[in-house]
Amino acid sequence: MSETTVRIQDDLYEAVNGEWxxxxxxxxxxxxxxxxxxxxxxVEKTMMADFRAFAAGEKTSDIPEMHYAVALYKxxxxxxxxxxxxxxxxxxxxxxxxxxxxxxELNAAAPELLPLDFDLPLRMGVEADMQDATKHSFIVxxxxxxxxxxxxxxxxxxxxxxxLALYADMASKVLAFTPLSGEEQKRYLEDALAFDxxxxxxxxxxxxxxxxxxxxxxxxxxxxxELAAPFDIKGLLRALYGxxxxxxxxxxxxxxxxxxxxxxxxxxxPLYLHWAYVKTLLRATPYLSEELAALGxxxxxxxxxxxxxxxxxxxxxxxxxxxxxxxIGVYYGRTYFGEEAKKDVVEMVRxxxxxxxxxxxxxxxxxEETKEQAIRKLSTIEIKMGYPDEIKEIWSKxxxxxxxxxxxxxLRLLEIRGRDALEKLLKPVDRTEWLMPGHMVNACYNxxxxxxxxxxxxxxxxxxxxxxxxxxxxxxxxxxxxHEISHAFDNNGANFDENGNLKNWWKxxxxxxxxxxxxxxxxxxxxxxxxxxxxxxxxxxSENIADNGGMGVTLEIVHGLPDPDFRGYFINWARVWCRKAxxxxxxxxxxNDVHSPAVLRxxxxxxxxxxWYEAFSVTETDGMYLPPEKRISIW
Numbered sequence: 001m002s003e004t005t006v007r008i009q010d011d012l013y014e015a016v017n018g019e020w021x022x023x024x025x026x027x028x029x030x031x032x033x034x035x036x037x038x039x040x041x042x043v044e045k046t047m048m049a050d051f052r053a054f055a056a057g058e059k060t061s062d063i064p065e066m067h068y069a070v071a072l073y074k075x076x077x078x079x080x081x082x083x084x085x086x087x088x089x090x091x092x093x094x095x096x097x098x099x100x101x102x103x104x105e106l107n108a109a110a111p112e113l114l115p116l117d118f119d120l121p122l123r124m125g126v127e128a129d130m131q132d133a134t135k136h137s138f139i140v141x142x143x144x145x146x147x148x149x150x151x152x153x154x155x156x157x158x159x160x161x162x163x164l165a166l167y168a169d170m171a172s173k174v175l176a177f178t179p180l181s182g183e184e185q186k187r188y189l190e191d192a193l194a195f196d197x198x199x200x201x202x203x204x205x206x207x208x209x210x211x212x213x214x215x216x217x218x219x220x221x222x223x224x225x226e227l228a229a230p231f232d233i234k235g236l237l238r239a240l241y242g243x244x245x246x247x248x249x250x251x252x253x254x255x256x257x258x259x260x261x262x263x264x265x266x267x268x269x270p271l272y273l274h275w276a277y278v279k280t281l282l283r284a285t286p287y288l289s290e291e292l293a294a295l296g297x298x299x300x301x302x303x304x305x306x307x308x309x310x311x312x313x314x315x316x317x318x319x320x321x322x323x324x325x326x327x328i329g330v331y332y333g334r335t336y337f338g339e340e341a342k343k344d345v346v347e348m349v350r351x352x353x354x355x356x357x358x359x360x361x362x363x364x365x366x367x368e369e370t371k372e373q374a375i376r377k378l379s380t381i382e383i384k385m386g387y388p389d390e391i392k393e394i395w396s397k398x399x400x401x402x403x404x405x406x407x408x409x410x411l412r413l414l415e416i417r418g419r420d421a422l423e424k425l426l427k428p429v430d431r432t433e434w435l436m437p438g439h440m441v442n443a444c445y446n447x448x449x450x451x452x453x454x455x456x457x458x459x460x461x462x463x464x465x466x467x468x469x470x471x472x473x474x475x476x477x478x479x480x481x482x483h484e485i486s487h488a489f490d491n492n493g494a495n496f497d498e499n500g501n502l503k504n505w506w507k508x509x510x511x512x513x514x515x516x517x518x519x520x521x522x523x524x525x526x527x528x529x530x531x532x533x534x535x536x537x538x539x540x541x542s543e544n545i546a547d548n549g550g551m552g553v554t555l556e557i558v559h560g561l562p563d564p565d566f567r568g569y570f571i572n573w574a575r576v577w578c579r580k581a582x583x584x585x586x587x588x589x590x591x592n593d594v595h596s597p598a599v600l601r602x603x604x605x606x607x608x609x610x611x612w613y614e615a616f617s618v619t620e621t622d623g624m625y626l627p628p629e630k631r632i633s634i635w
Contacts, residue, residue: 008571009616010623013602016574024580029314031304031585034578035462035598040441043457047332047439048317065327065395069320072413075406076287076316082406083289087177089407090284094178097277103266106273107232111239115418116411119143119276121231121264122257126425128448129250130216133500136425138237138246139215140224142203142256143263144279146196148303148592153200159587163303168193170298171278174285177292191274198263198271202256206592207539213447213495215252216502224249227257230266244426286315287407305582321439323413326388327395329437329455333387337438337456341466342386345459345477349383349452352481356553359635365513373505377488377498382431382451386459387438392430394420443480445487448500452484462575470561475569476576478557479550486549489635490542491518517634521545524632525604530597531583533590540596544604547596549635551605558611566615570606577602608632 008015017034026033027041053059054070055077100106110120122140129137146167147153152160168189175185208214225234237245251257264272285296290312297309310318321328360366360374398416400409431449436442438456445452454477461468464477487493494514497503506514521544526537537544551573558564579598581589590597596604606612607626618625 007622008624009618011603012570012574012606012624013577013599016571016602017578020578021580026580026582028308029306029310031306032579032581034580035576036441036458037579039457039460039463042460043332043439043441044314044317046336047321047328048313050331050335051317051320052313061331063327063331063391065324065391065398066331068399069324069328071400071402072323072409073316073320075402075409076319077312078406079290079312082287082293083291085405086289087292089405090281090288091179093284093411094277094281097273097280100273103230103269106269107230107235110232110236114236114240115415115422117414117418119279121260121272122228122233124233124236126421127250128429128500130213130448130496130502133448134429136427136429137248137250138425139250139252140219140233140257141251141253142260143199145200145203146193147200148206148588150200150203150205151591153197163299164193166302167299170295171282173298174281174292174295175278178281188274188277191271192278195263195268195271195275198268199256202259202263204253204256206594207536210539210542210594211492213492213502215250217251217254218248219251219254219257221245221247221249224251224257228260228264231260231264240422241425246425284407286319287410303584303588305584319410323410324395324398325437325440326434327391329434329439330387330391331439333438333456337386337459341459341464342456344466345454345464345481346383346385348473348478349385349454349481351557352478352485352553353378353381355557356482356485356635359553359556363635365517366510367507370505370507370510373497374489377450377505378485380450380498381485381488382449384434384451384453386454386456388432388434392433443484445484445493446500447488447493447496450488450496450498450500452481454481454484462572468572469563469565469568471558471563471565471568472572474554474558475572478554479547479573480576482550482553483546484550485553486546486635487542489549490545492542514634517632518545520632521548521634524630525596525600528600530590530600531586533587535590535596535600540594543595545634547601547605548608548632551609552633552635555609555611566611570612570615573606574602 006014006018021034024033030037030041033041050059051070051073054061054066055074096109100109114120114124121143123143125139126136127139129135147160147163151157152163154160171189171192172185175189178185180188221234221237225232234245282296285292294309301309309315357375357378360371360378363371366374394417397420398413400412431451434453435444435446436453436455440455441457443452443454443458458480459477462476463480464473468476494506495502495504497505518541522537522541524537525535525540525544528535555569558566558569577598586597595601603624607624608631612618612624620627
């Protein structure tokens with residue numbers, strides 16, 4: 001820990017990270033640095049060097065799919081061709097949209113447009129069924145909006161007005177490259193913004209989306225078709241699935257579907273078509289000329305506060321990484337992830353799960369029957385560590401004509417992936433699929449599969465190292481593991497059983513007690529002032545419950561170590577959440593992210609546990625003190 005004037009008893013986060021934060025420089029092409037972001041930068045740097053060597057023929061891989069990943073990388077790098085072609089590669093798709101004049105023509109085109117991730121009047125897809133996680137369901141939700149959340153559209157939201165004006169300016173400049181006349185450009189943009197405003201009144205807010213278990217709203221295809229008319233969703237389903245077209249759809253956003261006529265009708269069709277044209281054009285810009293690509297990122301730069309776009313080489317790597325995530329992740333894992341580390345962390349996971357079971361047995365607010373159900377859920381959690389053993393077939397299907405221009409190649413890859421995703425409706429759920437690739441610095445819990453995923457890239461300092469003490473590793477990757485396990489019992493995950501099915505496995509009085517503790521957690525964070533705004537305890541409650549649970553279970557393990565070091569535990573806990581971010585990005589996360597600000601993730605959970613007070617002799621005169629009656633430990 002660096003020398004600093006801040007006492008750890010007053011501000012753990014600042015005491016541990018303050019000196020580093022003073023001199024840390026946020027890269028021009030990133031919105032933040034520190035902790036996870038630094039690791040991500042290092043992984044990206046390593047992989048970019050490898051891709052450079054692949055492209056130059058200095059290095060090869062025995063993973064066949066890497067050939068096309070490298071070919072796509074080189075295609076992005078070919079700026080001479082992209083600049084020469086300008087907007088040309090986008091015109092066939094834009095002309096296709098312009099050719100649609102009636103709802104009937106839109107309905108006829110929809111089956112071909114949906115796999116391209118085209119902006120239809122409804123978003124649709126295939127996901128694991130929440131009530132039967134062995135099968136898939138066809139899901140329906142409202143269109144995407146331009147601004148980050150519905151709250152930005154409030155009349156008194158100055159930030160929303162400024163962002164919308166910036167988006168309009170960007171779109172106007174990009175539209176000038178199209179064959180549209182000046183008058184047409186103006187009308188298309190005005191109509192696009194008008195349609196967006198109609199949609200924003202109907203779709204869910206980020207706060208509503210944060211309660212994802214509420215997405216399971218079955219409706220008959222006939223009912224959805226009646227609500228969606230004149231958009232012919234049943235015709236679309238027949239075109240996709242023939243006689244096997246689903247008779248029941250899962251509506252993730254019921255209001256957007258039930259009130260769809262307020263934004264999509266024969267009268268609003270021109271608004272919709274011009275909105276779709278503008279969105280398609282802007283989505284294509286990263287794969288066109290350098291000038292168009294830079295223009296198309298204007299809004300995103302303002303939204304996140306980044307000063308510059310990534311270098312062309314970085315754009316090339318990021319594009320390949322996105323389109324060939326699993327093969328690249330497997331390459332990274334095989335090349336850079338040690339089996340000794342994998343074995344050690346898997347053992348840590350098993351120990352955390354077993355300790356979690358012990359804590360469940362000692363739980364004070366659950367009946368024995370509910371405890372047994374919770375322990376059963378813990379016993380069936382699947383561990384996905386490092387990277388997959390095999391690469392799924394979809395990645396070998398992602399082949400393309402290497403002589404084609406970049407945008408047609410991207411559309412081809414989107415279509416392959418889109419069709420594969422839609423075809424899953426007729427197949428059982430494959431629980432061996434990974435939600436995150438091996439080179440991603442992150443971790444997750446999947447409630448529909450009851451599994452936890454820890455990509456190889458996160459298993460590095462400060463989260464984990466064979467060189468760190470057991471206490472430090474428990475304060476890093478251990479607490480993250482506990483965090484992901486705790487998502488099985490947060491306000492969302494608690495609604496799913498051990499098989500990943502949406503099912504009430506609680507005794508009524510037990511769930512009421514859990515809800516009360518959840519409300520206490522909401523209250524603990526709600527309204528905390530941060531960078532001119534306030535934290536929403538309701539938006540962030542699931543992640544705060546998970547942080548709390550992850551700390552509780554790992555602290556218990558530290559007690560059993562031969563040489564427990566609670567100081568080292570808490571110091572490394574604070575270190576992993578270190579973040580320095582652009583102000584615009586801070587404001588974006590504050591309003592939209594289900595995670596609390598990094599400083600609060602570091603400073604709030606420790607206050608709930610006696611080990612914190614004992615480790616640093618924290619008393620009621622210290623800034624990091626919380627009265628016993630306000631301390632919360634749910635799991």
